Amino acid sequence: MSETVELATQPLGIPRGRAMLERAEWAGRAFARYDAPTVRRIVAAAAEAGAARSKELAEQAVAETGFGVAEHKVIKNLACSTGLLETYGDHDYVSMRLDPAGKIVEIPRPAGVVLALTPSTNPVATVYFKILIALMTRNAIVISPHPYASRVCAEAARTMADAAVAAGAPDGAVQWVEEPSIPLVSALMTDPRTDVIVATGGTAMVRAAYRSGNPAIGVGPGNVPVLVDRTANLQRAAQRIVDSKSFDNSVLCTNESVLIVEEAVADRLLQHMRHAGAYLLSDPERDQVRAALFPDGHFDIRFVGKDAAWVAEQAGVRVGPRTRVLLAPFDLPVPEEMLAHEKLCPVLGVLRVPSAARGVEAASAILRIGGAGHSAAIHSEDPHTIMSYGAAARVLRVAVNVGNSLGSSGIETNLAPSMTIGTGYFGRSSVGENLQPEHLVNWTRLAYNAEATEVMADFSGLSPWRAPAGPVPAYPLASNAGQQPVAPVASAPQRDQVDELREEIRRLIVDELREIIRG
Amino acid sequence: MDSSEATEPRFDYGAFSFASKSEVLAKAKEFWNPDKTQFWSDAGIPLVIDRREEYFIYDMSGKRLIDVHLNGGTFNLGHRNAEVVQAVTLAMQHFDIGNHHFPSLARTALAEALVASAPPGIGKVVYASGGGEAIDIALKTARHATQKRKIISIVKAYHGHTGLAVGTGDDRFSKLFLSDRPEEFPHVPFNDLEAMERELRGRDVAAVIMETIPATYGFPLPDPGYLEAVKSMCERYDALYIADEVQTGLMRTGELWGITKHGIAPDILVTGKGISGGMYPIAAVLLNERCAGWLREDGFGHISTFGGAELGCIAALKSLEICVRPETRSMVHYIADFIGAGLRRIQAEHPDWFVGIRQNGVVMGLEFAHPQGAKFVMRHLYDNGVWAIFSTLDPRVLQFKPGILLKPELAEELLDRVEVGISKAWREVRGARGRLR
Structure with a gap:
């Protein structure tokens, strides 16, 4: 009996987790070539989908963890969904930056695969927050939630993932671990496919992230x-x-x-x-x-x-x-x-x-x-x-x-609104600011000869990035399938429908906010 | 010390050892298969596979090759896939081949998993020790269910070399052993619905057996609607439809079973090769209830000591589990998209040479403008670190079968190597033509 039990309980989690990182690597590579308008559309869709469920998931979070106050969590969930959209609406982490005077061109290069550890105390808001900053910077992200909040975090991640993919994000750009465990998290943190770990959680977890050998942004506790x-x-x-x-x-x-x-x-x-x-x-x-x-x-x-x-x-x-x-x-x-x-x-x-x-x-x-x-x-x-x-x-x-x-979390100040507070060198962290999209992107700098005789070429109007032609990746139809009427692929909603949807979501948010204020 | 080192065999595998690769080749000719051994030497592929891991195989010389032959998908999940190895290793603490007479733990578990994975209507699983035996079981089952004898297959079909299976295939393999039986095994041209209907019209056909994409024939793609029409003809003329999914199953087309992309629920589905995880031989025949009659009438009707060996069932369960992961399906779509685009780029640079790409997922056939074109390409790919095999029954076409877990960086490296190999093969062919003129 003992042998068969051992066979049956071989942990599926770790291989599945590694498969997620592998899929994320493909997704991240595709995503890294997206253009700015597509990225904006994806981010907006994910944020609005998240906001639309902020109340429901706030209640679920309290029910699952027993922590906190649902109506306060709604405020955080909104701040970390549509709120982020407002804060970073004008920011662009996708387009090239030109500095003709310095003769430098900067090309944004996403990290690739972000492994995000999220806490039980602020489960939905942190999941929303990390997904959105990953999407803004064209990163694929795998969420590994705290076990106390794994169900609601999975639900939060699924909400944004579905909306992002429907808006054109690469398949698998947002994934989540359904059944987190310490061995699984350790395996994901040390996996070479993880490009950066963003760890919000207890000190032990944050230190483990730094020890993993992978680049990590971890933050310590407050007092x-x-x-x-x-x-x-x-x-x-x-x-x-x-x-x-x-x-x-x-x-x-x-x-x-x-x-x-x-x-x-x-x-x-x-x-x-x-x-x-x-x-x-x-x-x-x-x-x-x-x-x-x-x-x-x-x-x-x-x-x-x-x-x-x-x-x-x-x-x-x-x-x-x-x-x-x-x-x-x-x-x-x-x-x-x-x-x-x-x-x-x-x-x-x-x-x-x-x-x-x-x-x-x-x-x-x-x-x-x-x-x-x-x-x-x-x-x-x-x-x-x-x-x-x-x-x-x-x-x-x-x-x-x-x-x-x-x-200090930037919701009632003009600091970067964040669920992840960089504690810098005082707090043994690599980041001293509130975590923000900028932290998930590097820039390749094309630096011209400083000599005045060498003139920088005109890059205005150029972009290395493209809008995807359809779903990414394309469904693998047979290469002779063009000869037949192709099975209808679910088409993206028309412009009007999208606007209507947005309006509906806005109404819901306003209603919820009103309730909170009254309450 | 020096002398003892010199006498030490260089290739010591514990159970046996060889002094050199040439010793292996000589003994292979002497004791194993002289023609096959000579064939590969003549073809410029002096390969004796030694080390193997992931999608790499290493010649005894140490030369590394990216494997896009995969033995028809046997190594779908890579060589010695760590998860499959672990599953089989653990299983060996408890299981062996098992006793085929009795109900068994592992066979039952795998059967349930296969049925759950299968197209609608499938309800039973029969096991074989390899694909050929599985095809024989499928054909015998069809004959039992319909009480008819004829089996239709396509010209240049390949379903294995066992007693009945060999009759469905090319004459080359049946006549050699005086095993051709044209009256029982009519062959019709692929993609020819009229020919198919002519054979079916007599209503004396037990089954049509089709690979969803005929592999050994170079993966010619079924015309849009062809398989669907064959299936409805089968229904009209009371013949069964047997889907040979040995090479097109297990996510290679981007869905677990290629036949489901055609909306076809076959009466019988055969799987082999990749289901073994490349670690323990096993094949399986999936039957719908109509075909399962003999399992109720005489369950001892087909006996196979090794068929469904329990260790093989464990390897298969793990392989199936890996294949059905959503992550795996997604990756196959990425790989198919990426490799397909890369090949089209290479094709655009060699339009007179690289004349066609047949692709469905990671099932690919590359067509070259020379009757033996794929043999040239095969050799140049080999020189450049890629192992892909020509199509035995259409050597213009190279079988190109990337693994379903291929990593992005290896996919890039593969395309780099393929581009060079294809160019060099073209130069050789063009040069030879120049000299001939």
Whole structure:
């Protein structure tokens, strides 16, 4: 019996995964020769298809993972579908760039096959995000989702893949792993067909991506300090911090971890925060919450993305049902203080400091514990404090007078909107910016002799890329099939139909947004 | 030390060893097949395959060849495909050939998988140890089901060399062994519907057997509508339609079974070669319920000790599983598209020489403007690191069969080599013509 069981359970996953990369290689090679208008059409189709299902998939994500708040996920899903379309609508990662003065021509060259690891906390938004930036840059992509969210991620990927291919993308340009596992992910990461790994996930996974031997863009975890000094507009700061900390029940890696407040304004700020829905834990209650969240010195993942009332109940603390955030005061930002570590649930550490300068130092202490290179926030009107905070904290983005969840992820600031926050050299990553399409494309530079006598040829109007003549690849009809009426191939929808479809999708999005605002 | 090294055989394979390639060739002539051995030496293809992996075969000299012969698709998945090797190796911890008399684990599992993969109507599987035996089973089955004797095949057909199969093929192979039986095995010209109907009209035909694309004849493509018309004639005149999918099955046309691209549900479908994964011989005959009668009447009607050997079933299950993956189908479409476009480019540069491309998926026949043209090309491709074989029954045509898992970079390299080989063959042929003048 044991032998037959072994035969039957030979892991199919790894060979299938390798086959996906192989198919992606063919798709990527074809895609790399597409012209800009076709790429724009494909990206728009995928984004709109994703947006149309943003609510449904947000609910599925919460149902599958138990993490977060569906209506907040809708906002992220929209931001990472049609939102990206708006942000990057004017960008072009396909056409040649001409620099006649420098006598350089730049030809965009996609990475080829992108292997994307996506997390359970922001499953659909991250899948949408990575697919779209891959499509914008003409890359094939294979999504390997976190096992906790594999069903909804497969659904999200299928949604965009079908729309992209219907709009003309090469067959297999977007693929996904149905049953992720550690051995499968390792095999995909180390496979020579993987051109770049884009890893969003736990530290272990990110380090494994870097160890794989393949180029990797991996990002580390956050542990976000937020400083409020005496110059801040306290009421607004309080509202923004509570909104941000409760957004999607703190599953974004950009959620605030520890509030550092100048003593002189601390009581007033906390009062405003209580009005906004925060509950200030007493010291014994704080100890109960700490013990519940970190039972053995590690964050208990049962609490990831759960709401404040549930967290309080589990800790044996009675709070009102409308409580959105639990405030947990502590005195010393040191590693053995568990509340100074990252908390992916609406529990916010609170640290009082005598001055803004001490606050900057406290923030540095928080970032020594975790979250190096990631993000920090500040609420202040004093440019000196803001500057010294930005120059001292070992992070690569500081959100100013805005909630950090949507601030550092570029949704409520003018940073690149992203589900993947580059932590740079501070955070042992190769990328210090928010991940964006530019990171998935290299440029071949045609560099002319700098001597004035050598004149650069006129490249204007030239393009090495072409629109595909039909589906890619062509269906393999027999070579003498021209003699017969060919079986009808599903034709692309006519222009009017496409416009109608777009209008319909726009209506749906607007309706959903309205519901969210009302809710 | 020096002397002992000199006496060590250079080619030691454990179970046997040879001092040199010339020793192998000499002994092959002496103990194995003198004519065949000589033929390849004369043809300028002094190949003795040693190492083999993926789509590469290596001559004993170390010379590497990209294999686009694949023995008719036997090596569809590459040589010693790692997944098939692993499956068979694991299976050997538990299985052997098995006992053909009894219901068996692996045979049942494979039969179920084959039926699931098959065109509509197929419900039973009979096993053989090779394609020829499988064709014999198909023909015997057709005779049993219809209680008629005649089998129609096409002129220059090739369905194997066993007792009945050889009768369906070219005289060259049947007359040699006094095995031609024209009264039972009428041959009609390919793509000639009138001739087909003349033979069928008497209603005394058990079956028409057709390769979906006749391989050994150089892959001439069925005219649009031809196979469909033959199938409906079979229905009209109460003959069965046997689809020989040995070379066109297993995703080579971009669908698992080539016949389904014609919308035909055959009464009998024969698969072989590639189903073995190139690792353990096996072939299978897929029957619809009408044809399956003898399996209910006398299940011992056809006995084959090695037919459906359980290790072969494991190799086949894995090969089939690889073939039906959506990724594989997609890749075949890419490969067919890419190689087809590349060949048309090469053709455009040699319009007087490279006169035709017959293609359906990765089933390809390349036509050259010389009665023995493919033999020239074969030799020049060999010199340039590509192994493709001429069509035995139409040597103008080179059989060109890239693997279904070919990687993009190897596809590019293949085209580079083919372009040079075709050019050089043309120069040789043109030069020879010049001298003749």
